[in-house]
Amino acid sequence: MFITSCTKNKLEIPDDKSVAAKDLYSGTLFKKVKNYSAAMNYDYMVISAKYGLLSPDDKIKTYNKVLSKKSDADAIRDQAEEKLTPILQNYDKSLIYAQNTGYIMS
Secondary structure (H helix, E strand, O other): OEEEEOOOOEOOOOOOOEEEHHHHEOOHHHHHHHHHHHHHOOOEEEEEOOOEEEOOOOEEEOOOOOOOOHHHHHHHHHHHHHHHHHHHOOOOOOEEEOOOOOOOOO
16 A cells, blocks of 8 residues: 655635545645556555545545644544555555655654
């Protein structure tokens, strides 16, 4: 399973509309992880600066926030760990692939 970061570049949608996380993010890194995961039949999840850990089909609204400081990561840590802990038991390996996050969650 891959875990990738959200991207600053997002689909332009009205603020009140929700879309699947896999359709919202339009950054290069996200697209590469999404496409590679599909080609290899791997699962992936997204670490969102606003919503925490997301499955690709989770419906979310657009936002303008990034993980750039320790406090940003701390704000989503509990939600991400709670959601991720039982999921990781289903995989032998997982890879976190993120760029420009400024802080790595441990």
